Amino acid sequence: MRNQSRLDTQRIDEIQKACETRPFIGTEAETIIIHGKPLDAGDPASCLQILHKIGKEYPTTAIKKEMIESLGERGKTIANATSPDVPQTIIESHPEPFHSPAAAAAAERLMAIINDMMCQRLSQEHGLDIHLLAGAAWRPPHLTENDVSPAVGAYKQAYYRYQIGKHGDKVGAAAGSHLNLSAPWAGNNGPDRISREMIRMTGLLRLIAVPLSIALSAASPMYYGSNGGKKEPQYMTKLTPFESARLGHVWPGRTIMDTSELFRDLASFRKTLGQWAKNGTLLTGRDIWLPVRAQAGHSDKGKSFEEISNELNIPFDEERIPYAQKLITSSFKFGLHDDGNPYFNDKQWKQIEKWRQKKLKNIIAADRNRVELRVLEAPPAFPDMTPFEYLKSIYTFIELLFIYLSEEPQFVGDLQYGENELAAAKSNETAVLEHGLDAELLWIPGNMKKVSARKLLAEIMRRIENLAQGLGCNKDLDVIRKILNDELLPPAARIRKEIAEWYNINVKHRHNSRFLPDDSYPLSLLARNREAMKDELAQIIKVIPSLHPNDKKRIEELVKAIEQLNTENNGTKTRSLWRRRL
Numbered sequence: 001m002r003n004q005s006r007l008d009t010q011r012i013d014e015i016q017k018a019c020e021t022r023p024f025i026g027t028e029a030e031t032i033i034i035h036g037k038p039l040d041a042g043d044p045a046s047c048l049q050i051l052h053k054i055g056k057e058y059p060t061t062a063i064k065k066e067m068i069e070s071l072g073e074r075g076k077t078i079a080n081a082t083s084p085d086v087p088q089t090i091i092e093s094h095p096e097p098f099h100s101p102a103a104a105a106a107a108e109r110l111m112a113i114i115n116d117m118m119c120q121r122l123s124q125e126h127g128l129d130i131h132l133l134a135g136a137a138w139r140p141p142h143l144t145e146n147d148v149s150p151a152v153g154a155y156k157q158a159y160y161r162y163q164i165g166k167h168g169d170k171v172g173a174a175a176g177s178h179l180n181l182s183a184p185w186a187g188n189n190g191p192d193r194i195s196r197e198m199i200r201m202t203g204l205l206r207l208i209a210v211p212l213s214i215a216l217s218a219a220s221p222m223y224y225g226s227n228g229g230k231k232e233p234q235y236m237t238k239l240t241p242f243e244s245a246r247l248g249h250v251w252p253g254r255t256i257m258d259t260s261e262l263f264r265d266l267a268s269f270r271k272t273l274g275q276w277a278k279n280g281t282l283l284t285g286r287d288i289w290l291p292v293r294a295q296a297g298h299s300d301k302g303k304s305f306e307e308i309s310n311e312l313n314i315p316f317d318e319e320r321i322p323y324a325q326k327l328i329t330s331s332f333k334f335g336l337h338d339d340g341n342p343y344f345n346d347k348q349w350k351q352i353e354k355w356r357q358k359k360l361k362n363i364i365a366a367d368r369n370r371v372e373l374r375v376l377e378a379p380p381a382f383p384d385m386t387p388f389e390y391l392k393s394i395y396t397f398i399e400l401l402f403i404y405l406s407e408e409p410q411f412v413g414d415l416q417y418g419e420n421e422l423a424a425a426k427s428n429e430t431a432v433l434e435h436g437l438d439a440e441l442l443w444i445p446g447n448m449k450k451v452s453a454r455k456l457l458a459e460i461m462r463r464i465e466n467l468a469q470g471l472g473c474n475k476d477l478d479v480i481r482k483i484l485n486d487e488l489l490p491p492a493a494r495i496r497k498e499i500a501e502w503y504n505i506n507v508k509h510r511h512n513s514r515f516l517p518d519d520s521y522p523l524s525l526l527a528r529n530r531e532a533m534k535d536e537l538a539q540i541i542k543v544i545p546s547l548h549p550n551d552k553k554r555i556e557e558l559v560k561a562i563e564q565l566n567t568e569n570n571g572t573k574t575r576s577l578w579r580r581r582l
Helices: 007-023 059-071 071-079 101-126 154-172 191-217 266-279 303-313 321-334 345-366 386-405 420-438 453-463 465-470 473-486 491-503 518-547 549-565
Strands: 025-038 048-050 082-084 089-094 130-133 175-179 222-227 234-239 292-295 368-373 440-443 449-452
Touching: 007 048, 007 386, 025 059, 048 059, 059 082, 059 089, 059 101, 059 549, 071 345, 071 549, 082 191, 082 303, 082 321, 082 440, 089 518, 101 130, 101 386, 101 549, 130 518, 154 303, 154 321, 175 518, 175 549, 191 266, 191 368, 191 386, 191 420, 234 491, 266 345, 292 440, 292 549, 303 321, 321 345, 321 386, 345 368, 386 465, 386 473, 386 518, 420 440, 440 453, 453 473, 465 473, 491 518, 518 549
Parallel strands: none
Antiparallel strands: 025 048, 025 089, 025 130, 025 175, 082 089, 175 368, 222 234, 292 368, 440 449
C-alpha cells in the first residue's frame, strides 16, 4: 500500500450510518418456468419442458393473478414486484432496494418461495407439475416470437421479436440473480459526480470483482439442449463445456460488446453510447448487456411508441400493429442508415427513427445511480447449504468489496481502464470459467502479474476483514471462508461432482459437452430445491431481528404471506405445499 488506509473506525461508522439512512442494495431474480411430467407417466428422458402457457394465460400472468386471488391486498403488493420478462417463459422478481445483503437475499428467496407456491396451486388446478428453475441452469429451447409478453408494450414487443429472430434461444438465456449497488456514503455531491463515481466503480468491479464473482457464484454447468432436428426435436439436459454456459459469459453479437471507452469517464461513456445509437449498434437501453454496468436512473420517457404511431396516422388496431412494428423493426435492423433498408425513404419510418434516437439520447444522458453486477446465479439447494445461505454470503462479499474499492484507491493505484486492461479482464473471466478458483489470473493493477484466483480471494478477504467486523457482517462471510479453505466447493463444481456420481460419468475435462442419459438428476435437484424452502424460511425468520427496522417490516410481510398461503381458507387446518414431490 502506498498510503495509510482510509477505512479507520470513524470512517466505517460513517459508512454504516449512511447505509442505514437509505437503502442501497437491490436484487433482481429471473427464473425459468418449466413443466415436469410425473415420473410414472413414462420415460423421464424428456420430462422437463419449458412452459409457454398455463391454461389460456401466459405463465407470469397466471402466477400474478393467482397471487392476488390467494393473498388479496398482500398479493397485490407482491404481484407489483413480480413481472414477466420478455419472453414470458421467464418470471422476474424485483423487490425494492434494502439496507443490507442479508435483507436483499432474504427478499429474493421469499419471493421465489411465494412464486413456487403459486406454481403448485396452478399445478393442482391445471393438472400440471410447474416449477421454477432458478438461475440459468438450463436455457429455454425452441423460443418463439409468440413467447413475447403482450404486457410490455408494442415497442418492446417488436424489439424482442427482432432479438428472438436474430439470436434465438439466447434471448432467454440471461436468467439469474442480478445485484445492484449504490454508494450512499459518497454524500450529496450532485448527479454528475455520482454518475462519474458509478462509472468508475463499474470499471473497478469489472477488473477486480467479476472473475471472483464468477468463480464463487456460477451455478450452471447444465442447460436444455435439443437433439433430432428442428421439426421434431427431442429436448434433453446437456452438460456444457464451462465456457459455453452463461456463467457471466457474453455471447458475441447478442448485444453490445463492451469497450474501454465505456469506463473512462462520464463524457466518454455518453460519447461512446451516442456513437452506438447513431450507427445502429445500440437498439434500446436494454442492449447494454455487460457483466457489470452503470445503470441509469430516471430518464425522460417522452412519447410512447403507440402515441407517436397514432400521430403518424398508424393507429394501433389489429390490422395496423404489424405495419407499425415492421417500421420499428427496420430501425433495429438498419439504424439511421440505408444499407438495404426498404423503408429508408418512407416519411413515417423517418419520424419513427427520429423518435427512437430521441429516446436513446434521453437514456444516454440519464444520470447513473447504481452499478449492476449480472454474473450472479441463484445456486440450487445442497444437503448442507440453502440458496439463502449462499446468496447472503456472496452478496455480503460483493458489498464489502464494493465499499473497499470505493474507499481505498491505493489498492489499485493509478489503474486505468484501457484496451489492455479490458483484454486482461476478459482473459480472467475465461480462465475462471474453465478452472474456477484454481485459475491463474492476471493481476491488472500489478503490471499483469499472474496470481491464482484463490490467492487473490484470500488477499481480498484479509483486506475487508476490519470492514466486515465494523459493519457487523463478518459471520456472513463464513461460506466464502469454507470455499477458500477447500471445505466447500462452489455450486458449479458441486453440480458437476454430483452429476459424475449420479450417472457414473467422467466430468474431469470441462470441455466435454454431452447430453445426459435422462433428466433424473435435474428432477431430483428441483425436488431438493422445493424441500429446502422450509429450511430457508426458518433461516430467514432467524435473521429478521438483526435487520434494519424498515427492512424487517418488509421481510416480515413476505413471511406472513407464506404463512397465509400455508393455511387453509377456514383458518383451522394447515398444510405444507412443499411436501409435494415430482
